[in-house]
Amino acid sequence: MVAAVTAALVLSFSLASARPLLAGDVLVFAAASTTEALEAAAAQFSRGGEDRVRGVFAGSSLLAKQIDNGAPADIYLSASSAWMDYLGQRGRIDEASRRDLLANSLVVIAPGDGTHIDVVDFDVDIVARLGDGRLAMGDPDHVPAGIYARQALTSLGLWPALEDRLIRTNDVRVVLRMVARGEAPLGIVYASDAVAFAGVRVAGMIPETGHDPIRYPVALVVGNDNPAARRFLDFLATPEMAALFRHYGFALP
Numbered sequence: 001m002v003a004a005v006t007a008a009l010v011l012s013f014s015l016a017s018a019r020p021l022l023a024g025d026v027l028v029f030a031a032a033s034t035t036e037a038l039e040a041a042a043a044q045f046s047r048g049g050e051d052r053v054r055g056v057f058a059g060s061s062l063l064a065k066q067i068d069n070g071a072p073a074d075i076y077l078s079a080s081s082a083w084m085d086y087l088g089q090r091g092r093i094d095e096a097s098r099r100d101l102l103a104n105s106l107v108v109i110a111p112g113d114g115t116h117i118d119v120v121d122f123d124v125d126i127v128a129r130l131g132d133g134r135l136a137m138g139d140p141d142h143v144p145a146g147i148y149a150r151q152a153l154t155s156l157g158l159w160p161a162l163e164d165r166l167i168r169t170n171d172v173r174v175v176l177r178m179v180a181r182g183e184a185p186l187g188i189v190y191a192s193d194a195v196a197f198a199g200v201r202v203a204g205m206i207p208e209t210g211h212d213p214i215r216y217p218v219a220l221v222v223g224n225d226n227p228a229a230r231r232f233l234d235f236l237a238t239p240e241m242a243a244l245f246r247h248y249g250f251a252l253p
Contacts, residue, residue, distance in 0.1 A: 026053045026089040026229045027072060029063040031079035031216065032141040032171040033104070033145070033189075036196045037248035038077065044244070045235050051228045059171040062143040067092055067221060074229035077101065077218045079190075080144035084217040086165040096233030101236055102216035103251040104190045106148055108204035109179050127161045129186065136175040136184035139168040145175075155210030176200055190214070215253050 007214045026172035030038050035057045056063065056073070064083040067073050068090055076093060078084045081100075108126075126135075138146030146168065153159040165182055167177050175187040180199030187200075194202050218236065220229055235241065242252055 002175065002225040026074050026226060026232050027056065028053060028075040028077060028232075029056045029058075029067060029071070029073040029221075030075075031060045031063070031144070032057045032173045033079055033193050034102070034216065035173070037192070037250060040244055041236060042232075044240070045232055051231065053232055054197055059112055059138070059142070060144050062170065072224060073221045074197060074224045074226045075218060075233060076221055078144075079104075079214070079216055080147070081215055081217055082147075084219060085143070087219075087221075092222055094222055096157070097217035097230070097233060098217055099237065100215045100253040101218045102245055103253045104192055104214040104216070104249075105208055105251070106145070106152060106188055106206040106211065106214070107191050107202045108187065108206065109176070109189055109194055109195050109200040110188045110203040111179055111182050112199045112201050121163045126158055126186070127165070130165065131185060133185035134165050135162055135170060136167040136178045136187035137189075138172055138175065139170060140166075141168075141170060143169070144214075145172045145188065145190060148214055149206070151211035152206045153210075156207075188237055190249075192249030213253075216250075 023235055028038065030070055035055070038055055042055060046052055060078040060080045060083045063076065064086050067087055067098065076084065076087065084093065084098065137149045138144065140146035140150035150159060153162055167178065169178070172189045172193050175189050176193055176197045176199070178184045178186040180197065186203065188206065194200060218233065220233060245252070
């Protein structure tokens with residue numbers, strides 16, 4: 001069995017209520033962009049056994065700060081090596097268990113009805129493509145997808161023109177919803193998000209040469225001696241899970 005907890009609930013967790021109730025329960029704090037894939041992985045892991053995985057999905061920065069403040073996660077799956085490093089420097093993760101689990105890329109999305117924006121060509125001015133609208137993306141000050149997007153737009157020479165035309169969000173799932181509803185004509189998300197969300201379509205690919213490699217490190221959180229968590233972490237690295245992650249639009253590092 002797998003249960004998901006929304007980002008809004010993360011801030012309201014008390015240590016007692018967030019702690020899994022059973023010995024075989026595993027609490028995973030995971031980047032919002034991994035929601036569908038991790039839920040599917042957890043369901044397969046739990047099938048026929050006593051272990052249960054519970055996912056808390058939000059922005060990697062928010063989750064890292066919650067763990068640093070004592071939130072009782074067993075596993076942290078980040079969309080940013082920097083936020084995993086942040087916890088490592090504070091002694092909050094088991095460094096021996098850390099590994100790069102997934103890779104990703106960035107895409108530009110438009111509303112799924114196809115009535116707004118043609119395919120984006122980065123040889124033309126994306127600012128003109130926006131018209132009077134704004135570009136939705138993760139906040140580049142702390143959201144990994146936004147940090148990567150700023151790197152890419154800077155590399156393409158577009159950042160100065162777009163910096164003041166952004167809708168900055170706390171995670172990429174907000175970008176998906178805004179674009180799907182037509183509240184933003186374009187957004188930047190991970191390729192896996194575009195696969196998982198039916199309300200948008202890919203309007204352009206962002207060159208991977210313009211930003212740091214997108215990696216998703218995963219590690220056990222220090223202080224929670226949970227054998228089921230280690231079993232689930234090992235399960236995520238199996239060939240079966242590699243195929244599942246590819247199905248959800250991820251690459252492998």
